[in-house]
Amino acid sequence: MTDAAMTQDAVVPQAGQMRAADGTPLKKSLARALRRQKLRALALVAPLLIFVLVTFIAPIADMLFRSVENQIVADTLPRTVVALKGWDPSSGEAPDEPVFQALATDFQIAAEQKNHTKLGSRLNYENPGISSLFRKTGRGADDIGDTFMDRFTDLDEAWKEPGTWAALFGSDEWLADQAAWTEAGDRKASQPGFKLRDGVADALPITTGVYRTFARDVQSDGRKSPADTKPWPVLFSALAQDLSATPPDALTAIEGADTALLQNAAGAVGGFEPYLYKEAFLDIDKDWGDVDKWETIKAYSPPYTPGYFLNAVDLEQAPEGIQARPAQQQIYIKLFVRTLWMSLMITFCCLLLGYPVAWLLANLRASTANVLMILVLLPFWTSLLVRTSAWKVLLQQQGVINDILVWLGIVDNAGRLVMINNQFGTIVAMTHILLPFMILPLYSVMKTIPPTYLRAAKSLGATPWTAFWRVYFPQSVPGIGAGSILCFILAIGYYITPELVGGTNGVFISNRIAYHISTSLNWGLAAALGSILLGAVLLLYYVYDKIVGIDNVKLG
Incomplete structure (x- = not known):
């Protein structure tokens, strides 16, 4: 019997069911083959998937968790947290003896394990001064235990x-x-x-x-x-x-x-002299009698807290509810607004300067375009720090640009322009750094637009401006979208350049995030600020998709 005949016999219905060549039901055989294909495809993408999970998804998840995690209070002072549940902050008085008794046990353990300083640093973010209180108490907490040790050893x-x-x-x-x-x-x-x-x-x-x-x-x-x-x-x-x-x-x-x-x-x-724990702590430091210190401990005793997010939007968690922080401490909303506005301004400047360059690159002859392309790519071959430092030399009051303006008589020597350590310096330096990221997407899209379209429009009576605006520009919108998103997302997260040339008025919210991560070590607040920044970017991305359409964004 021929192979064709055998195959035909194999798929002939037997007992009302289609079967494969090996006798298994055809539906089951197809499902098995499809499952093998899916597993093979998954094995091919698994390394990349694992890499993305480890280097991208996991850090974001950790950041989101750190922005609400607050287990250090309950872990370090577990008995005190339980005892504080019965204390009413509105009474205006410090907790009673049972709370201090629980604090004596918790604090001595924390001092032995060197955890009291970590807890003090955490609570100091919410109430400045607690850190020094905890350090001082850590040095004297063992005196409480030593008193009882003497009593017991006197017995035996x-x-x-x-x-x-x-x-x-x-x-x-x-x-x-x-x-x-x-x-x-x-x-x-x-x-x-x-x-x-x-x-x-x-x-x-x-x-x-x-x-x-x-x-x-x-x-x-x-x-x-x-x-x-x-x-x-x-x-x-x-x-x-x-x-x-x-x-x-x-x-x-x-x-x-x-x-x-x-x-x-x-x-x-029962014959021991009564020990007054509250008095012992007040002898160590009278600040243990301050109600606001205990309010902070109780407010931040839950394992998860919105406190970091509240601080990130210039609010605070008070006993009477959420309220605005003092005016002199309200900086983050201002920084968020400044970051968004300056990032949009930098993106607009990149578009304004990059569009004509991209048009020239796409419409000049190949040899000339290649030379210009090398000039566009040249900044990528130079260190970011070198480029930023060069702008410091150019923009400072005794710098090259001011010297030229004075030499030309445009400005007076006593009235040199202030172009650095402000928003202007940040915008100029970052526009120069991000300009290639705008030019390249625009060029890749413009290169695909046939020049015959413009000639056809002109032959039909359109002016050069009308032909450009009605025919050429709409086709370049995908490149504008790609370059704008790329420049905006890069600009909103920059912190090196604003730190060097921005001064106090030109820094971004990313500079505060870097400060809290590397200097103040307030990782919770840094995570909250980063989460809000991520949310703002995703929101703008969603709005852009609804207005322009993300499908219209192309890189060429």
């Missing part, structure tokens, strides 16, 4: 021993594993993870949380054992809080531990 010297705490809070299994690790002496081997003793978390909740943090912090470097490391002073103040609130019979619920030492301490805690 065993409280000074790291092994006492390890035996009380660590499980027997962990203690055995930890002892074996210590005896082996191999500090490169991983330590056994800390395991809590059953029942201790219910009997001593505050101290358990502190000791777990202590054990993990000690084990983080892989060289020390919690059973051999001096306990943090905060453990003593936390233990005093727990024993004051826990009935003595609850201590018997701690499984497998010798609680005799603990029960003796529980009986003695």
Whole structure:
């Protein structure tokens, strides 16, 4: 039987169903082939897709997350945040003793882990002065724990021993594993993870949380054992809080531990001299009595906050609601407006200068056009910093342009023009830098317009201007759109050139973003400013698409 006959027999309906040559249903065979083609196509584009995700999508997603992320307050002061829920800022008074008691535990832990300065820097963005308050308190917070340590060690010297705490809070299994690790002496081997003793978390909740943090912090470097490391002073103040609130019979619920030492301490805690946590913090710094400091901590205690976006539009989150920032601090709206206006002005200047050049390149003979094209591309072969610095030399009051104007008598030596460290200098320098990005799209589109169209229009009686405006210009609109979008998007994100030639009146919002990323380290505000800038660009892009049509944008 011939191959054609076999193929024909293979697709003949058998039992009412079309089948392929291998006997499988034709529909299933086609679906399998189509799936293989899709997988093959996906494998071809996968490297590029992964590259785009890693270098473009992921940074944007991270920026959007950073603009609302605010977990540092709740992570650093978890007990204080919970205690503050019952405090009413409108009372006009600082929180009561329970809040300061929770703050004492949180702050001592933060000081041990060196996190209090990070939190102070974060809150200082919202309330200047908190950073110094946190640094000063970090230096004196251990005095609270030291007071209770003296009280406990006066009862029994065993409280000074790291092994006492390890035996009380660590499980027997962990203690055995930890002892074996210590005896082996191999500090490169991983330590056994800390395991809590059953029942201790219910009997001593505050101290358990502190000791777990202590054990993990000690084990983080892989060289020390919690059973051999001096306990943090905060453990003593936390233990005093727990024993004051826990009935003595609850201590018997701690499984497998010798609680005799603990029960003796529980009986003695009631005789301790009352400790005033609020007074202790006020002795460290009287600013802990300021309501506005506590308002800031409470306002920014949620894990996510609109505060960065509010600051980015010159607003702030106050106890009575969202309100405008003081007039002397309102700079970002002005910078956004200036950035958009100057970017549009730079784009217009590029179009005004670039359109005739592109027309010449497209209509001159090839040899002349090639020479001009080299001149257009020449700026790409020169460093951006060199070009910007050259404009500083040209535009400054003692620069080349002013010297020529004085020599020609156009301006007086005492009245030299101020052309730098202002908006004019930024527009001139950036127009020169972005001009090739306007010329090249225009040229690529104009090169495709047949010159016969203009000759035909003139032969039908149109004037040169009418022929250009009615015939040539509409066909060059796609190049205008492409060049304008390219120049505008590049201009709106520039920060090197405005920084060098813009002074205080010619800088863009991108300069503030760069400042917050590299100098003030306020990455949340920088992310919020960047997100708003991204949103503004996308909005303008959408408006442009509705008015002009993005399909009309071509690069040639």
